[in-house]
Amino acid sequence: MAYVTGYDDAYHSMTWFGAKGYPEGGNAGRCYFTGLLGMYRLHGEPDVLFADGTSGDGFSFRWTHVWGAPAFNGGAGPFHEIWEYTSKALGFKAHWEEDHEGGFEEAFGKLRALVDQGIPVQVGLHYSLMLPYGAQTSPRLKFQYETMGRSGFGHHVVVAGYDLDKGTVTIFEPNDVMPHSRYEAPIEVFLEAWVQSKQRGPNGYEPWEHHHPFGGEWSLHDGYGPYLMVWVEPGRDPSWDIAASIRHSFRRNLKILCGDYPKPYALFGNQWQIPRFETGAPGMAVFAAKIRAGEIEDVLAPNGERRPLFVRGQIPNHGVLGRAGAAGYLRRVTRELGLRGLDTTHTAAAAEAMQTSSDAFRVLRYEAELKAAGEILSRIADTELKALDHMTRAWDEVRHIHEAAPKAQTLAAE
Known part of the structure; x- marks a missing residue:
């Protein structure tokens, strides 16, 4: 038997x-990143919201007519960029x-060796096979299993x-939530779920x-091959500097929020035939305007069911959680600027705006009527455009953050 000591707390x-x-009423999302946030905390970064916001995930938005819905996540390539960059x-x-x-x-030998070293491992799998075992100890997963049955979906969990x-x-x-998040599953069931390529049958995928x-068809999972594993090595680079980290990630986050960087939310498809899509806070405003103008409809499923775009799409869950990370990140930036005697006015205002956005997405999560949802999203877009303006104004201060020592260090030097 082997177990990663400390992961329960991390x-x-x-x-x-x-x-x-x-x-x-439990809502969740962003499983592709949650495990790594716990790993960062386990290995020495206690500020989980700062780590979350560093990823850029909570500053992103994209929408394309191809998918018919806004989204904050997007499959293997985008996930890899988050994992590697953050x-x-x-x-x-x-x-x-x-x-x-x-x-x-x-793969299982590698996973066991990592766990033996005290390293938890995030894995990608088809979760419908695992859900019955989680349902035995988790009221949340029991409710999910009873309402969803054996519907298939890709999911990331931590071993x-x-x-x-x-x-x-x-x-x-x-x-x-703990302690219900932890459960045991048979290895043979885990194997079946972890293979994932069982989705390929005699007639293809x-x-x-x-x-x-x-x-007009149901879609496939997020594109991973079998036995996906993601993990973080223990031990932080002793030369790591938070000011240098903030300077780089802040500019990247600013680019994501303004729509200049569609990544980490690139689209799959032929690189010469990428459909039109909207990104960032300006893209969100365009999308909201299209809803209000009646140009967007709820999603039509292959079985003829008309799905409420926001209630059924899990989209606002990513907004709630991602924007909370963005706000936490900006609060940490504000604190670090203040420690260095730099102006915090605009980063503090941007943090407040992103927190307001997160709170508004909680309301959007339960709005089934599309026109009303468009009104809410329009207000969210206005809020994020204000955050974008404040971040743009803050850049002149943030770009010098690595040049100023924290006041405590300055006093000690004197």
Whole structure:
């Protein structure tokens, strides 16, 4: 038996509650990043919101007619950029692997070796196979299982232990709260879920019903091969400097919010045939205006069901959680500027605006009527345009943050 000591305390939940409370009103998302946030905390970065905001995830927005919905996440390539950029920006070294030549034995052996070293591992899998086991100990997952059944969806969880005698792995579910987020699942079930390529049948890749509709069919999962693993090495670069980190990530976040960087939210498809899409706060404003003008409709599923764009799409969950990270990041930037005697006016105002955006997305999550949702999203876009203006004004201060020592260090030197 092996278990990563300390991960229970480092674990970070991506769950927030609606009006019906726990478990029915539980909302969550961004599983692709939650595990790494816990790893950063385990390995020495206590400010999880700062780590979250460093990723750029909470400053992003994209919308395209191809998908028919706004989104804040986007599959393998975008996820890799988040994992790699954020870890490096925070002074850590991260890894991801998939499709091992030796199959399950090689991958599971690597996973066990990492856990033996005290390193938790985020894995990507088809979660419908795992959900019944989480439902045995989690009221939230039990409710989810009873209402969703065996609908298939890709999901990221963290493996922080295993027991070969019992034939189980210890799973941490990001879309729940402690202690219900931790459960055990049989290794053979974990294997089936981890392979993922079972989605390929005799007639090619076969979609799972209840995935997002696209082109009159149900869509596929997010594009990973079997045995995806993501982990962060213990130990931070001793030369890591928060001021240098902020200077780089702030400009990147500013570019994402203004729509200059569609990444980490690039689109899949032929690079010569990328459909028109909107990004950043300006793109959100354009999208909201299209809803208000009646140019956008709720999503039509292949079974003829008309799905409320915001209530069923899980889109606002990413807004709630991502914007909270963006606000936390900006609050940390404000603090670091203040320690160095630099002006904090605009970073503080930007933090407040992004927190207001996060709170507004909580309301949007439950608005089924599209026109009313468009009005809410329009107000959110106005708020984020204000955040963008403040961040733009703050750049002249932030760009010099690495040149000014914190006051405590200055006094000590004197």
